[in-house]
Amino acid sequence: MKSQALHGHLDALLLSVLEGGALHGYAIIEALKSRSGGTLNLPTGTIYPALRRLERAGHVESEWSTVNGRERRTYRLTASGHRALAGERASWQELSSTVGRFLGTDTPPPATT
Amino acid sequence: MKSQALHGHLDALLLSVLEGGALHGYAIIEALKSRSGGTLNLPTGTIYPALRRLERAGHVESEWSTVNGRERRTYRLTASGHRALAGERASWQELSSTVGRFLGTDTPPPATT
DNA sequence: CTTCATAGGTAGTAAGGCTACCGATGTGGG
């Protein structure tokens, strides 16, 4: 998939992987890759600036630690980040259902039965 | 909805409304508005440049006509536009299912069984 | 010692959509 098609949803993806626990940048990339089945193979030049953006926005916090002599910056969601994620989810649903109406795909309610 | 969230799918939406028949710019805006239930209220500054982009790309053709003294530029899909729409649909499905995997919404396969 | 995986980062670019404008005509209200 053309990763640039992510347009505006990168933040949501990052927040969603961090929802499962704090991770450092490199691990986030791996997580995205594996969870997407290899479809999302995002370069560091995409991830790191995005994380800094999220940090600036207060959605994540970072902490340095040294593991095996390697510096790691571990990111974790803030309360604001959790809220942002919820918002992103909502707007994704909206976008998805709106666009789906035109492109023939709809997002049927997950039927929480 | 924040319309800027459309990012990259505007073309697909335009192509899809034109799929139902040729329309002029203003009518396209109205069509998007009504089909989306009012969610998509796109300004002319978004639509017209997009249409020109599509025309430059050969996906639509335009024709001028005068109705009630008003100039209308009517756009219609070309063969290339139909193909492009199919492609857009496919990549939308891919994006939608990939992002959905992270944001909790999935686009369940239409079960072509 | 070189190469690879791990780990973090920056600079510059290109695309896309938005806001804010502008021009014109026909219709209807005051």
Add this chain to the structure above:
DNA sequence: CCCACATCGGTAGCCTTACTACCTATGAAG
């Protein structure tokens, strides 16, 4: 008659976003 509004088209400049292409450093493997 004149003004406002809906219809119809369009452009200019801006901002955000993600990408490509780079750079740095360490530990392990060969």
